Amino acid sequence: MNKDAKIYVAGHRGLVGSAIVRKLKTEGYSNLFTYTHNKLDLTDQQAVDRFFETERPEYVLLAAAKVGGILANSTYPADIIRDNLLIQTNVIDAAYRYGVKKLLFLGSSCIYPKFAPQPIKEDYLLSSELEPTNEPYAVAKIAGIKMCQSYNRQYGANFICVMPTNLYGPNDNFDLQTSHVLPALIRKFHEAKLEGATQVVVWGTGKPHREFLHVDDLADACLFLMNNYDSPDIINIGVGEDLTIAELAHVIKDVVGYSGKIVFDTAKPDGTPRKLLDVSKLFNLGWTPRIGLVDGIRSTYEWFSKNKI
Numbered sequence: 001m002n003k004d005a006k007i008y009v010a011g012h013r014g015l016v017g018s019a020i021v022r023k024l025k026t027e028g029y030s031n032l033f034t035y036t037h038n039k040l041d042l043t044d045q046q047a048v049d050r051f052f053e054t055e056r057p058e059y060v061l062l063a064a065a066k067v068g069g070i071l072a073n074s075t076y077p078a079d080i081i082r083d084n085l086l087i088q089t090n091v092i093d094a095a096y097r098y099g100v101k102k103l104l105f106l107g108s109s110c111i112y113p114k115f116a117p118q119p120i121k122e123d124y125l126l127s128s129e130l131e132p133t134n135e136p137y138a139v140a141k142i143a144g145i146k147m148c149q150s151y152n153r154q155y156g157a158n159f160i161c162v163m164p165t166n167l168y169g170p171n172d173n174f175d176l177q178t179s180h181v182l183p184a185l186i187r188k189f190h191e192a193k194l195e196g197a198t199q200v201v202v203w204g205t206g207k208p209h210r211e212f213l214h215v216d217d218l219a220d221a222c223l224f225l226m227n228n229y230d231s232p233d234i235i236n237i238g239v240g241e242d243l244t245i246a247e248l249a250h251v252i253k254d255v256v257g258y259s260g261k262i263v264f265d266t267a268k269p270d271g272t273p274r275k276l277l278d279v280s281k282l283f284n285l286g287w288t289p290r291i292g293l294v295d296g297i298r299s300t301y302e303w304f305s306k307n308k309i
């Protein structure tokens with residue numbers, strides 16, 4: 001991408017989109033389009049069409065999505081499958097019809113089977129059944145992948161699909177009902193410290209493993225792939241190592257400086273037991289992450305303290 005190319009980042013207010021915008025600006029990309037939800041509703045096909053017809057972006061990074069943690073996925077499954085299917089269908093189709101040179105579609109590690117062999121290679125997609133707690137989300141994301149690949153095959157488009165592992169960082173959702181585990185635990189330990197609470201409740205058994213990637217590393221990988229990857233095959237983005245939820249809770253407890261107890265609420269679901277991505281394909285292209293988990297949690301906690309409380 002040239003530095004003056006017209007680039008549209010869909011979902012620029014979210015965790016991923018805001019990190020991509022920060023990265024593009026830092027790297028000197030100056031012709032960025034961002035539209036708030038009020039100005040452009042991506043679930044509205046006509047509005048999306050009008051936007052592409054008028055603005056004619058050359059490149060699209062599709063980071064707009066309806067997302068949430070394990071509880072949000074079971075509370076709002078209809079909203080999640082509907083909004084994601086609408087947003088991605090409208091944007092991908094308009095990108096093709098208005099001649100976008102390249103589009104990047106963001107998937108998720110939850111597209112892979114619940115009991116996929118670990119670490120998870122890109123080839124394991126659709127090899128066995130999905131994790132039920134986020135199946136509607138995963139099915140929507142898989143539809144997005146198949147749509148990009150079909151447009152590449154039938155129309156010669158250049159739409160790439162990246163599969164990030166669990167993400168965290170500034171602009172994450174810290175709401176305890178709808179967030180993912182890492183921001184939820186930052187809030188829980190922080191509030192417990194302020195209130196002098198004797199214990200913090202962590203959902204599930206604490207035994208599932210998760211891999212965490214700082215969103216600034218994700219944005220760096222997305223830009224790298226926009227400039228260096230043109231294959232229709234999906235590609236994983238992660239760090240290549242994971243830890244248990246119990247271990248994560250201890251790291252966050254230390255970063256926040258909370259001295260009480262951790263208890264596990266085993267009435268809450270664990271979700272998939274493990275989803276460690278095989279990142280050899282990406283690493284072999286020459287990209288590696290830079291932000292370690294403890295440093296990343298520390299800076300995210302600083303951001304949370306400044307912005308959310």
Ligand code: GFB
Nearest residue numbers: 069070108110134179180181184202203204208269270271
């Ligand atoms: O991050 P999370 O909500 O989603 O939960 P998934 C990860 C693990 O952390 C689960 C446990 O085992 C949760 O039970 N956990 C412990 C907590 N305490 C908490 C808490 O306070 N809040 C939350 N949210 N979890 C997501 C999918 O799956 O992965 C999304 O729901 C998306 O669709 C994302 O794909 C990448 O990692 O299980």
